[in-house]
Amino acid sequence: MMTTKKLSELAKTIRSKNAGTDKITFDVIFRERDVYAMVKRSGALTRASVSALFNIGDNRITDFVEYDPAYAIKFTILRPRPSGSPGDPDIFGAQQYAPLLDVDVTVDA
């Protein structure tokens, strides 16, 4: 039986933060190994889905990693301009993760 859950119901941590002056990195971390494996299998988080969700070209995603030691999916994007340039509203890049909360994940019920 398959059902749909929000990523925010499945992950322990969903966050974003600067990785240097030109990039923002996103971490989605799970508490249990099987939930992590299930989300990986679901295909809900991929380069393509992230690119569509944030309305950015694939060439702005510099890294996309499934990081098994921490049960985490991690990706990094290039900023439109360096952090803290006039007009940049998020100097620390700390509030860019919100759209990930509502990502639908198809899971085995």
Add this chain to the structure above:
Amino acid sequence: MTKSLKVICPNGHLGFAPLKTESFRIAVEAGTDYIAADSGSDDIGPVPLGSDTCASPRAWQEHDLEVMLLAARKTGKPMIIGSAGDTGTNSRVDMYVEIIRDLARKHDLAPFRLGWFYSEVDKEAVRASIRGGSPVRGLDGRPDLDEAELDATDRIVAMAGVHPFRALLEEGCDVIIGGRSSDSAIFAAAALHEGFPDAQAYYLGKVLECASFCAEPYGAKETVMGEITPEWVEVTAMHPEQRCTVASVAGHAMYERSNPFHEYVAGGLLDMTNCHYEQVSEKTTRVTGMKFVPAEEFRVKLEGSGRLGARFVGMAGIRDPYTIANVDAVIEWARTQVRERFGDDGWELHYNVFGRNGIMGEMEPLKDKPAHELLIVVQGVAPTREMAEELTITGTRQLFYARLPEVKGTAGGVSFVFDEVMEASPGCRWTLNHTMAVNDPLALFPTHSEIVGSDVLETA
């Protein structure tokens, strides 16, 4: 018994918020060989480097330095600080050196050797590298540095590796204040100085640099202790309620980094791909399997910031749903008035529309579904204060007079919390995120030391 070394870190960004003294006290009483912390970050944006200021209040920086210095001198263990005063510029290093001298006097400390090094790089040295055919290579997709971008830069710092710290430890320094440095190098330098291998030493630095961010539950500014042997690194939370778990330590390898497997430092690469994490006691996780790959060419990372101009900020609110639906036309009206007054270039005007996509800009998936009220933050940047102020007033107040054909409210198009604009920090921009080749790892980092305390005056 295995030979080991213990290092504690009480704060991941010294002074940015004060360290918590209780877990620090517990760590000092448990016994440590070094006390170390980094005080810098490029998270804070380009303004502190561009204008040579601190992002942290001086009182908080003095607090952390005082707590650490008193513990270090009482136990006779070395204290190491990197990236003084947020940016690690020369003036911030001098400020920290002065704070240490003042604290020694205030507490009548017995004499000790204070060492420091600088990290600022002369623009002409960078220009010489470019002209000499050694490209200053861009990081993170930036092109190689050209002279126009160098000319737009006001201040450059180089990111020190372990080398100047080790040189000062060799001189017998008890307290070291570093200019801009790699976070991990501060701790790795201590371990390398004591004869531990590269891989374990750099991993020790990597795991300690953000203090309790490698522990759980979340709680910043608490002390953690690292222990290194030739085979492994262990990390232990010192706060009574925190633990270092496999999940928290492995998870920390990802924090603020684009890739959880690789950490580049001046002189090489820490490879964490095959790290193995093991819970060895309730509060302690042991890590093995790290590798260090020395670099073929010695390249130093450079950070540079350039001042764009004076900056003012204004704000305006919108409640009328028709005006909200046409907010881009409202902004364009105000921009047009600015163009008519100041011409097409030589200034910058930025609008962040909160309630629509103020935080995420073009990346906002809900940008077509604005809220029932909006706040527009206006920033104007221009060569002089006077021009920036008038520019920003024009760009803000003209929102009030925008001409929308169907608007019912003809007495004013926006609300003002205050009908004025406020001077902000200067507009600055990160101009350098590059690397430069150097022959001597110490070339960019001149070191100094002196004896401090009990009215002794001697300079080496």
